[in-house]
Amino acid sequence: xxxxxxxxxxxxxxxxxxxxxxxxxxxxxxxxxxxxxxxxxxxxxxxxxxxxxxxxxxxxxxxxxxxxxxxxxxxxxxxxxxxxxxxxxxxxxxxxxxxxxxxxxxxxxxxxxxxxxxxxx
Numbered sequence: 001x002x003x004x005x006x007x008x009x010x011x012x013x014x015x016x017x018x019x020x021x022x023x024x025x026x027x028x029x030x031x032x033x034x035x036x037x038x039x040x041x042x043x044x045x046x047x048x049x050x051x052x053x054x055x056x057x058x059x060x061x062x063x064x065x066x067x068x069x070x071x072x073x074x075x076x077x078x079x080x081x082x083x084x085x086x087x088x089x090x091x092x093x094x095x096x097x098x099x100x101x102x103x104x105x106x107x108x109x110x111x112x113x114x115x116x117x118x119x120x121x
Contacts, residue, residue, distance in 0.1 A: 013118075
């Protein structure tokens, strides 16, 4: 897995100071449906690997280009998404790949839970 982007966008729902109304084409129902991308940190690695491998896409993704949500990646790494860690670490061991985890650029204070991403400021 090679990340398409490593810098968090200005309107990321994981940012504490973002405004949901500023997210292009924001749809609350679609946002709520992303709950399935959050891994339960209480599951062990085997249970996590048995779960569907779903990543949250950035709201700037298009049909032509999928962008990973950097805020989601940061949150999931902090909350022990072991499967995601393995994927990113495996990529870093390839000669042509760089250590993508160390390249993540987070912009400001982050929300701790998915439920908080749905809250208005």
